[in-house]
Amino acid sequence: MVEIDGMKMVQTRAILHYIAAKHNLYGKDLKEKALIDTYVEGTTDLMGLIMMYPFLTSEDKKKQLATLTEKATNRYFPVYEKVLKDHGQDFLVGNQFSWADVHLLEAILMVEEKASDILSEFPNLQAFKGKISKIPTIKKFLEPGSQRKPVPDDRYVETVRRVLQAYHNVKPT
Template sequence: MSGKPKLHYFNGRGRMESIRWLLAAAGVEFEECFLETKDDLIKLQKDGSLLFQQVPMVEIDGMKMAQSRAIGNYIAAKYNLYGKDLKERALIDMYVEAIIDLNELLMTHPFQPADKKEQHFATIVDKATNRYFPVYEKSFKARISNIPTIKKFLQPGSQRKPPLQEKDVPKLMKIFH
């Protein structure tokens, strides 16, 4: 495959959003194929496109890549966004792993039982404000948001997705369960 990378996922942030950010940071245009129904997912599973029978999946450089970290590592290395040496890559990996941890909390919130939502939300707020945000706010926020390709991605009309809303959960449950 040549041309633009093709992203297969539902029309929302989830595990694909960090991949969108990386491609945006690299200034790479991409296409998106949104899963709208369970049949869309089943079709990808049956035609052998999904190595582990799950999305996200990105078609890039003749490959159908699965697993968000592997996809992210590939894109970062391909576009020289993965550090200049082993120490820089280790530091990048630490920041990435922390984002994955926080993102996991955020992504699972809409699926929490009603009686657990309040406590789950309190956990998210506590970890975000006391553990993760202080680290990123020390140097990243202003510097990263001023990179021209990121600045463009943060503008209205970009391929950046809005946060998942409660109203979207039933549709996702139909696709993935």
């Protein structure tokens, strides 16, 4: 839940849409909004492959890493690489920074945490990552000690499992 502008909001996407619109990060017209939504949904799908990773067994982690690497390099990143190349701009939509750019950067960083050389075949994504990471507020956010959510460690995983067991009667693995 987020309290913003006198409202209590829940649901991540509703919150993100509101913040993006409030700060002019959601396109200038309906077409741009649709493109932004399309790109955000794609990166959300990619992130979904990563989110369950800490909760998998060692064997399943190996399989999931192979699936993640294959899908990132053959399905998701080629699309964004092409968009950036064909578009010829610094950003995904128009020539204006949007929340699709933030979302893509976060997806890249999440994948790189699992496969550090994942962008080796994607020069436009490498350049994009560099440019977006240098935006002062993003640069500050990415510095060590910032509020960026850390990679889930064993303590985090165990806490989540206990919470799920308590509320959903989930059996431990």
